Amino acid sequence: MDFQLDQQHEMARALFREFAEKEVKPNAIEVDETEVFPMETVKKMQKYGFMGIPIPKEYGGQGCDPLTYVMCVEELAKVCGTTSVIVSAHTSLCCDPILTYGTEEQKQKYLVPLAKGEKLGAFGLTEPMAGTDAQGVQTKAVLTEDGKEWILNGSKCFITNGEVADVYIIIAYTDIVEDKKGRKQKKFSAFIVEKGTPGFTFGTKENKMGIRGSSTYELIFQDCHIPAENLLGARGKGFPIAMHTLDGGRIGIAAQALGIAEGALDRTVEYVKERKQFGRAIGQFQNTQFQLANMATKCEAAKLLVYAAADAKKKSDRYSVEAAKAKLFAAEVAMDVTTKAVQLHGGYGYIREYEVERMMRDAKITEIYEGTSEVQRMVISGDLLK
């Protein structure tokens, strides 16, 4: 057991924090108001190597451990929920599956530019009929007779980094098999699809409550031909690939939720020291003190869970339960802490300039995406009762 960050981690955190304060924080309000994807900031992050933190150096990444990546997402989320999820979706949901399941050719062709920050990645699983029940996927991929191409048909919705990303991991069903009882089952496969492929277009841009600068799009595939070598992993193994990818992604979202909660707490501490009523700072009132104590304790508990999940990912290939616990708890802490932060700000907390209301709006999505809190409870209890 060691609860101390080593020097390397401390240095990395200082770097992320400085970037967040200097480059991200000043734009956070505008990004939220205008719903414009912060392309300039993303370009800077690509230049500084933020887009390939846990990817080995030989594939263009920084070769750091999962904890360093988690701290990057956390520090960004403290000032801007939008910016943190751009990094998280790119790294956890696009780079990681190519690193884990890709062939050497696929890694050279796709992972290297992604990790270097030359390209941006996204992940397409969800569909209108397939959210929590991911088996409901209706997007279909058919191999041509000569075996050279797959033809994709269908659509995906709510895709983070949609439209701005260059590389997409898409889950589609490729076969229908009958089990012993004669029940039909879909078999899924994962594919790497590039933006600009004919037959691949973008539909609706979602107008969201929070993380408003994050580009959330519908993807449309109409007779989209992709080369046979863009099958990621084995045919029919798409579902386990998606699930394993989401396990990692959940650590990223847990880090985002943690950062949002910590950011709201930091602002609230500052505010209650300055704000005076009844002749003294409101931080002097015991209610304020006790609320802050609760908020700080929850943040710390969430942090330990999130870091423990990052550590589990470093040590083993199986970390579903740790990731689920971290995401479940951190997301609910984020919702709770941001709500309290708005309250402690009083009327000003409800004003956009004070930014805690944005954090409260941003917090809610962490309980929903990359598996709702209820899905995390399914994962955790499933493990307990196995």
Place this chain on the structure above:
Amino acid sequence: MSLEEYKGVFIFAQQVDNELSSIALELLGKAKSLAEDLDEKKVTAVLLGSGVGSLVDKLAEYGADRVIVVDDPELKDYRTEPYTHALASVINEYKPEILLVGATAIGRDLGPRVSSRVHTGLTADCTQLDIGDFPLEPKEGVEQKHKQLLMTRPAFGGNTIATIACPDFRPQMATVRPGVMQKIDPIKGAKAEVVEYNPGFTKNDCYTEIVKIVKETSAVADIQAAKILVSGGRGVGSPENFKLLDELAEVLNGTVSCSRAVVDSGWKPKDLQVGQTGKTVRPALYFAIGISGAIQHVAGMEESDIIIAINKDENAPIFDVADYGIVGDLNKVVPALTKRLKEELAAKG
């Protein structure tokens, strides 16, 4: 006055701006078959208006044997009081056994007024009319009357069907839902006996004064009021390709609606969107064309009486809610369907 004095089947021939409404011709078609069941030879149309003589021949072609024309400047535009006075006077003078009125905005206003004035029963918004015995089954101690008009109408929002008779008063009056009854094939050159009649009009307090008649031209159809919706999704492919749906809708007298994907692509205005974030519709007939049928859409239309799905993907979830489904290319299916419907409807007149 005995009930036997009342003879013949009459219809109110609604006209607006000296043009016969379609319902007038539909009522004539039904009145003819009712007259046959009553061993009556004659169907009479009652035509109210100002300078409407030219409409008589058309009524004759569609089955009127006699037209009673009340032609008076007071009847130029529909107003409750003069029209009620005219129609009630016609009833008192000519004593019809049955009087049918279209359940249009005008008919729904006029029917109840007239029935109260002549003190008889009225069944509103009928969808079926038969001649038969009342009570339907003989009951002890109750005289069973024969050759009564049995008027059937949906009640309680269509959840129950009531059959109603009016055995003790005449005429037996019904307003009839437009679009339910069939016109007959017009008989070219048919002539009807024309009876000019004018009860005289005295203006009184109930004569409304028409300030202005506004003809609404709605830029966007009200899809919630439509009986038939031809709905297109992303599968239609382009805004230009919606003309296939426009043509189908035109033949069926329906309205075009769409899914969210179509609105998001900027092909159609948001007012036409069906679904969770659009409008909820309950037409009698819903065509889902090139719509995959995600719950976000289905939630807005699953209450439709009949759903017909056309989609090239046999696994599309829309087929789970469709009464009839066609797996195929809508670019081939829809024009073929339009063509056949055109032919069938033309054959029906």
